[in-house]
Amino acid sequence: MNDYKRILVTAALPYANGPVHIGHLAGCYLPADIYVRYQRAQKRDIKFVGGSDEHGVPITIRAMKEGITPQQVVDKYHALIKESLEQMNISFDIYSRTSNEVHHKTSQDFFLNLYNKGLFEEKETEQYYDKKAKTFLADRYIIGTCPVCGNPNAYGDQCERCGSSLSPEQLINPRSALSDAVPVKKKTKHWYFPLQNYESWLKEWIIEGHKEWKNNVYGQCKSWLDNGLQRRAMTRDSSWGIKVPLPDAEGKVLYVWFDAPIGYISATKELTAQWADYWCKEDTKLVHFIGKDNIVFHCIIFPAMLKAHGDFVLPDNVPANEFLNIEGDKVSTSRNWAVWVDEYIKDFPGCEDVLRYVLCANAPETKDNDFTWKDFQDRNNSELASIFGNFVNRTFVLMHKLCGGKVPKLHDEIIDDKDKQIIADIKAAKEKVESLIEQYKFRDALFEVIDLSRKGNKYMQEKEPWIVAKSLAETPDAQKSIDNCLHICLQLTANLTVLINPFLPTTAKKMLYMMKVVDKMLDWGNAGSMKLLSVGYTLRAPEILFRKIEDAEIAAQIEKLKGGLVKAEDTSNKQQVASAKEEAKKPEIQNPKPEIVYDDFAKIDLRVGKIITAEKVEKADKLLKLSIDLGFETRTIVSGIALHFKPEDIVGKQVVVVANLTPRKMRGIESNGMILMAEDAGGKLHFVNPEDSVNAGAGVS
Template identity: 85%
Template structure:
């Protein structure tokens, strides 16, 4: 660390084609923020950059699904992602976007640098072309039957049903996702970067030079290099992206994984005129925080590009995390099996630090880990509230009760071995936390902070100042013993604020307010000291740092997760209607198992009329409906609030599953289910009779 004058920290650029979920936070944004906050506390020269990746096929696919332009997609989701990062206290020095002009110019200049050196290989190859849409097709724009599992809507690069990696040539009956036409092969020219020429250098730089990298990163890099590298196309045929800056490159853009990591450079340019100090001087420490799916791009391709360019520093470390599953299943954005950050901050206002704590303490640093709502509750209630928060609260309550609300004096004449030990614990905690953070072991570092609070609770329990207070009249040393205990507990509390700040900045800020001290106290050199709070200094009354999370809240989140789960209906294989809108194709994977008539006969389907509708408080997706079934009016909670306003649907006829067992949603008992249909754009439609029918009429 002493060899570097400055630290440049990057976090992977998320695709601006949807919101961010907790897997994104756990994978790279939270670890990067912890590291940046710690380095700032060390008073080091730190820059932390990020931004939205706004090019590539995922953007255009999202635009197609939503029926809007790619620019509208990136504008919408860049704003949402940026807000989510700010709400979770991810402290970027700049959060930029790759649609900015400075990024386009920086990427094109980088490409021209390599081109003018003659480093690219120009190759012609046959690629799939849509004669109706008059465009070349990226692999993701080709769908067909999977040769492995027979899913009729597998993509040209992967089958999302069985997970097999594919190429368009392997698909049975391939078709264009744009027009449903059968694609044909046409010749096209692209510029390839010869990765194989950098194999020797990569072996020396990574295999021999970075054995300290995490096992998952080092192992994946070694496997790629040992398997032999091949030339990789750095351009694509597309109308969305950064134009290839050559005269004979009409309709061609830079490959998204060529321009995306250059986004770190362009973001730094936006931030400071001294950007070259961070990117071009050898005494800069560059650290990339990413998820494991981005290892090859950040450890093989981008470093080779930087090496070829010649003007930039190389990453010192790439501490990639594994994946975070949810309730035992892999995150699936297409099935809505995710905990979305923007929804979490609405459902748990003021609890941003709780999520940061849970995601760090359960971080997938070395293997895939699982997030469950029950574990979320347990960690909050049993660790944050009962250990950390409880110690701070008890210290402040007893200080006000037994020491007049002021920091008491330390009396050396009654100083004992237990006092000496707690001072040693404070100093040791600083050293352990510092060591673990420098090694990118954030989970272990956070454990040490909580363990120091645990030791503080044990120390206070052994000293029992509330019991000693009962002997004040008889024991001349009683007040001194109380003073010593609470003096050291207050100093330990001040240390907890410093140590917890990289992890839970909102909590540290609350503690500073209670102690009536400025943020300067959070500088790392203060940690380990037992002279942070001056004797006689008046402190504020305690405020609870963490509230208990109730069972009903957890049940509601589990219900929300399950009720939001959707079957994937592939838009990409659809045809277009007369107005040019994409329509859905029912896939084999969407069809349910065959049933017999007796199974169907068990369902009591009835026509109902919505007589009243209102939004459910603190639930973006739910509407509370009053539905007249003729013989009674039912309360039904339905997840349609993002598709319909209450006033739009009052008076509508609907088909209701009338004999569905009741269940509680957000504390409201729902008695039935409204039948809905979903089109290829994800829009819901009522399933209702063409003509008015008496409420309560049966549907057969």
């Protein structure tokens, strides 16, 4: 990082042919925003640019479907996408669009630079042509029957029912999407970029020079290079796009994947007169955030274009994410199988940070991951509300109750080992989070922030200031002990505000308000400090940071998602929709949780326990209160298994217990752990226990 004077961050340009969904957020916009907010907090010179990709076949196809012009399409969806990203607090310095005049000129100038150097190869080929519409047809304009699955509405490049990659020649009974006419072959001239000429340079630059890139990025690049590169056409026959700036190029436009990445350059030009500092000076760090489907364009084609041009810096890193599936199935906009950002904002007002949290905690950083509404609810209720929010709320409530609403003094003379440990944890958290963000490991970085709040809860539970307060009259140092606990907890809260800001900016703002401090506290240099809040400073009353999300809200979202499949119905494609509906009717199978590293698992303390007593919890049909012998102590654990087991039938059974969970009150009973259960396809619970009897307290590994 010290080798660079400035950083330029880009996030992939979304096609302005529809709204953005949560897969877009998880793929590139959220990780880019986290990285940018962190770098801003570090006071580094950084620009964050993006915009809408408004050219190409997807735009014209959407215009055909909606019966409007391509310009009306991009105007409509650019505004919707821009608003959705703003509402999710994606903090672009500029969010531009490729229909802007500055972009057209920048792209044409780039093309002419390569053309004047004689780098393009002019080539005449035969392509499909619609005689009735009098236009050449891109592959997506050709529709026919899929030879693999029989879908009568497969495109010339892909069947969206079975996912097969196709070419127009493979379609059965091909027809034009414009006029329904049978397409014919016709000669046309285009300009090709000789990508094969840059193969040796790309191998040296990527394979030898960027081994630090993420495995998925490095591996995909190596695969492309190992298979050999071919020339690629950089122009298309179309009336929609950036006109090719040559006298003999009537009816030709620049290939969308030629002009789209140049959009990063033109957006920077719009943003600042010093744009060349960010694009042409070697001490700039250029980082592209993208999804895995864009790797080849950002790591091979665009760098080769930049190298050919000669005036621009090359990307330092391209931290691409994998795909985010929805409820076990891949996102499909044609089937309406998606969670749309604009609809989420309407359905969960004020919960933008919750979605940011869930998408980061479950980010597809190393492999495809799955978003489920149940996981969304569990992460909000069990992690954000019950761990992070609970710690902050308890700290403020007790500070007002036991310290007069002011930051108490830290009494050095009675600091004990527990105090020293949590102070060390606070200081260590900064270094951990910082290192992980710099490595683009945002999921792990977020875990460290939440884990610090978890440690805060444990520390407060061990110090029990509410119990100590009962002995104020008899114990001379009781108030000092309370002061120390709450002073440390308040400083920890201030540190959490700094650390959580890149991830959950709205939550950080709420915490600043509660502490009556300004944005200056969010400077990264403040993290790890135990002097963020001044002794004697009066703080505001606590606000609930995260509300609980109810079962009914989740049920409504699942019903909405599955019901959305009906909206995708096309009378000419009923088989596809019927298949989708059948899939939606299948019983839900819980998918594996997101991938964790060994260190995550090692934090869980699993112990064998023996149930000593079991009794029903009053006014709670599902809960049993269990006394469990762990060998070193007897624990009270409240478990939701009353509908599956009679209390008298489970006494004496051995169980596996998660022994290091933060205590939690359920129906007024403090539960100190969790027993592990397995659920079969019929919903019946089964004990997870050792095959042979072992001593209570034995570890499970």
